[in-house]
Amino acid sequence: MKRESEAIATAAPPLLDVHDLRTHFALRGSFAGRLLGRDAGSVKAVDGVSFALRTGEVLGLVGESGSGKTTLARTVLGLVEATGGSIRFDGEELVGMSERDLRRHRRRAQIVFQDPHASLNPAMDLLTAIGHPLKIHGVATEEGALRRAVSDALEHVGLTPVERFLHSFPADLSGGQKQRAAIARAIILGPDLLIADEPVSMLDMSVRAKILELMLTLKDEFDLTYMYITHDLATAKFFCDRIAIMYLGRIVELGPAEQIYDDPKHPYTASLLRAIPEPDPSRSVPRDVPRGEIPDAVAPPLGCRFHPRCPRAFEVCGWESRDLRTLLETRWTRLSEDDYEAERRVIGDLDALDEPALDCVLPAADGHFPDDAMSVFEALRSDEPEDPFFKGVAEVGTDPRGVRVRFNDAMDPRDLDLDGTRVQCHLHDREALEAARRAG
Amino acid sequence: MNGPVLSVRDLRVWFGTPGAPVRAVDGVTFDLVAGETLGLVGESGCGKSTLGRSLMGLLPEGAACDGEILYDGANVVDLATRELRSIRGPDVAMIFQEPMTRLDPLMTIEDHFLETLRTHESDLSKAEMRRRSLDALGGMGIPPTRFGQYPHEFSGGMRQRIMIALALVLRPRIVIADEPTTALDVLVEAQILSILSDLRRNFDTALLLITHNLGIVAEACDRVAVMYAGEIVESGPSADVFRSPAHPYTRELLASIISLRTESLRSIPGAPPDLREPPPGCRFHPRCPAAMQVCPSLSPVPVQVGTGTVRCWLHGPEAMIPAGGTAPLEHRTLEVADEA
Numbered sequence: 001m002k003r004e005s006e007a008i009a010t011a012a013p014p015l016l017d018v019h020d021l022r023t024h025f026a027l028r029g030s031f032a033g034r035l036l037g038r039d040a041g042s043v044k045a046v047d048g049v050s051f052a053l054r055t056g057e058v059l060g061l062v063g064e065s066g067s068g069k070t071t072l073a074r075t076v077l078g079l080v081e082a083t084g085g086s087i088r089f090d091g092e093e094l095v096g097m098s099e100r101d102l103r104r105h106r107r108r109a110q111i112v113f114q115d116p117h118a119s120l121n122p123a124m125d126l127l128t129a130i131g132h133p134l135k136i137h138g139v140a141t142e143e144g145a146l147r148r149a150v151s152d153a154l155e156h157v158g159l160t161p162v163e164r165f166l167h168s169f170p171a172d173l174s175g176g177q178k179q180r181a182a183i184a185r186a187i188i189l190g191p192d193l194l195i196a197d198e199p200v201s202m203l204d205m206s207v208r209a210k211i212l213e214l215m216l217t218l219k220d221e222f223d224l225t226y227m228y229i230t231h232d233l234a235t236a237k238f239f240c241d242r243i244a245i246m247y248l249g250r251i252v253e254l255g256p257a258e259q260i261y262d263d264p265k266h267p268y269t270a271s272l273l274r275a276i277p278e279p280d281p282s283r284s285v286p287r288d289v290p291r292g293e294i295p296d297a298v299a300p301p302l303g304c305r306f307h308p309r310c311p312r313a314f315e316v317c318g319w320e321s322r323d324l325r326t327l328l329e330t331r332w333t334r335l336s337e338d339d340y341e342a343e344r345r346v347i348g349d350l351d352a353l354d355e356p357a358l359d360c361v362l363p364a365a366d367g368h369f370p371d372d373a374m375s376v377f378e379a380l381r382s383d384e385p386e387d388p389f390f391k392g393v394a395e396v397g398t399d400p401r402g403v404r405v406r407f408n409d410a411m412d413p414r415d416l417d418l419d420g421t422r423v424q425c426h427l428h429d430r431e432a433l434e435a436a437r438r439a440g
Numbered sequence: 441m442n443g444p445v446l447s448v449r450d451l452r453v454w455f456g457t458p459g460a461p462v463r464a465v466d467g468v469t470f471d472l473v474a475g476e477t478l479g480l481v482g483e484s485g486c487g488k489s490t491l492g493r494s495l496m497g498l499l500p501e502g503a504a505c506d507g508e509i510l511y512d513g514a515n516v517v518d519l520a521t522r523e524l525r526s527i528r529g530p531d532v533a534m535i536f537q538e539p540m541t542r543l544d545p546l547m548t549i550e551d552h553f554l555e556t557l558r559t560h561e562s563d564l565s566k567a568e569m570r571r572r573s574l575d576a577l578g579g580m581g582i583p584p585t586r587f588g589q590y591p592h593e594f595s596g597g598m599r600q601r602i603m604i605a606l607a608l609v610l611r612p613r614i615v616i617a618d619e620p621t622t623a624l625d626v627l628v629e630a631q632i633l634s635i636l637s638d639l640r641r642n643f644d645t646a647l648l649l650i651t652h653n654l655g656i657v658a659e660a661c662d663r664v665a666v667m668y669a670g671e672i673v674e675s676g677p678s679a680d681v682f683r684s685p686a687h688p689y690t691r692e693l694l695a696s697i698i699s700l701r702t703e704s705l706r707s708i709p710g711a712p713p714d715l716r717e718p719p720p721g722c723r724f725h726p727r728c729p730a731a732m733q734v735c736p737s738l739s740p741v742p743v744q745v746g747t748g749t750v751r752c753w754l755h756g757p758e759a760m761i762p763a764g765g766t767a768p769l770e771h772r773t774l775e776v777a778d779e780a
Contacts, residue, residue: 064625204483206696209705275630277655281679289630293595329583
């Protein structure tokens with residue numbers, strides 16, 4: 001089931017052209033902070049994303065929760081305001097567009113949400129719910145026309161006999177049927193772009209395939225263009241022409257589906273692929289899983305945002321003070337209580353490391369010498385001397401306050417083009433490798 | 441292998457409704473041995489979570505339970521609430537799906553541990569309680585520096601690790617994990633699964649892993665039991681069941697998985713039945729591609745096939761199938777209207 005994506009790929013201008021898009025959410029901060037005009041910072045949900053979507057294409061947007069994929073979709077629909085960059089839909093700029101014009105735009109771009117149990121109003125029968133967009137946009141208000149349009153949509157999504165479903169309520173439907181109804185509501189205005197946000201992840205295995213098949217059929221019938229948002233690389237492989245892998249507000253890898261799966265360029269993509277449980281009993285639970293979890297988007301890691309978890313990170317990936325704290329705390333999980341207490345006593349307030357810095361001090365506690373803190377640092381290093389963290393350390397020495405650690409300069413990964421796949425990773429960047437050689 | 445730490449015999453759980461009772465678990469029998477992981481799989485509504493909760497005596501009001509759940513010869517089904525409490529925790533612990541909602545937001549992690557230990561092992565000194573707690577947390581990768589923090593200060597994956605540590609601090613012999621990774625991302629899921637699999641290796645803990653994800657069963661479970669409409673239709677060593685599934689439902693379920701190696705989409709027609717009125721005979725027969733004349737009229741009995749057990753007339757016993765019973769069954773066509 002491979003579609004002829006290459007044919008349509010080049011000629012026509014893209015339906016959707018997103019450039020350096022940013023969607024940040026300001027934090028409220030404390031009352032006093034607001035009075036004093038202090039900036040509480042912002043959640044950088046989408047932070048510099050660029051991609052183009054061609055008519056008839058299926059683009060997969062894949063990432064863990066917190067990667068910003070849903071915010072990106074909502075921004076494209078104009079449900080959330082972009083804080084920077086540009087979104088051109090069929091040549092028209094959406095960023096900064098008035099609410100009135102956005103409403104017109106939404107007739108052409110619709111969304112199917114993840115949870116079919118929550119996206120349908122329990123008090124509306126399907127005729128009302130699916131016909132609602134027609135009323136809102138003033139397309140069909142007369143009862144007979146509305147009924148005909150809804151019946152037609154129900155038939156297209158396979159909810160037949162139509163008479164049986166027109167007046168049924170969401171509570172009468174199974175999960176798969178509800179999702180079909182939600183899809184009917186999304187296509188009834190005849191949109192060009194359909195964004196599907198995890199459309200099958202709440203459904204049982206046994207019906208997922210049917211919903212995906214339905215979406216592929218509808219795509220051909222209505223000439224739809226899809227943005228398929230998911231955390232599931234297995235369904236994305238099946239469904240998408242191209243895949244964009246998102247991590248903490250950025251697209252770290254973007255390319256044709258086959259290339260992403262056969263030859264992942266970014267270590268993050270590679271570990272995602274390895275971690276998917278396969279129904280193959282000869283495989284066992286993968287052991288080489290990246291440590292930790294997706295970090296806070298308020299203060300993303302310096303350099304490459306994946307570096308704290310990356311098994312292949314090196315000198316210039318952005319090692320910094322917070323990584324030192326994490327590493328030390330991880331060591332402490334392995335020590336006996338007495339050994340831990342002994343080390344903890346020597347070290348001062350670890351919060352000193354929370355402000356991202358390339359030059360930091362691991363403080364010695366009051367009444368302890370910098371050399372005491374140094375011996376803890378040395379113990380840490382001898383624990384796992386091969387940990388990529390230590391490649392990032394440029395210089396260590398004592399300082400009146402404790403152990404001063406200076407890290408190599410962090411380099412922000414840039415978009416690199418590798419045989420048609422776009423990737424943000426220093427492993428493929430000659431300049432970064434060169435800088436690492438100089439640092440190492 | 442040593443004897444089972446848990447034996448379930450002909451367990452039945454049903455819920456009262458205004459109409460007919462819902463038979464959520466209907467005649468389930470299995471054993472759990474120390475150090476093994478048993479995967480319990482099935483679609484939503486097949487009764488797997490109800491089964492898990494009944495093992496802890498955690499059924500809601502209005503539920504009735506019959507049959508035997510034996511821990512060390514004591515039948516949980518007959519126990520009073522007070523006695524049940526003494527089993528929960530030290531003998532059997534449970535890990536739930538949503539770590540976000542299972543920790544008290546007003547209690548620190550330390551409070552959670554002290555409360556658990558005080559309830560079940562009140563003779564421990566406070567220092568000993570602290571040592572045990574930090575040990576359990578450390579094993580899950582939670583640093584001791586965070587012992588005094590509140591649940592909201594942790595990420596989803598960390599909260600699930602804390603839940604697991606809380607279950608393990610009492611050193612239970614059996615852990616029931618109900619979809620422990622469903623709410624988590626795939627990398628964190630892999631981390632948690634490797635923690636759970638270390639558990640059985642290092643502590644000889646028996647683990648009942650309830651999941652809808654067959655990939656997890658394949659990678660993490662020694663044995664698997666497949667549930668359909670309140671019954672276990674097939675069980676056996678997971679390697680064998682995955683290699684050569686004997687029950688048509690298991691086969692269809694495996695074929696409908698969308699994995700990285702999927703080349704064409706398959707799905708099971710129809711939906712699981714209403715458990716107030718399950719279909720007569722084999723409950724899967726209306727959806728079964730291999731159904732025979734005997735299937736709607738007689739309930740299949742457990743048959744040993746290779747290393748596993750299966751309830752399907754395709755595997756006999758022939759002596760019980762009436763004459764002409766193996767002729768194919770004419771199917772009513774299933775429409776989307778009947779879909780799950």
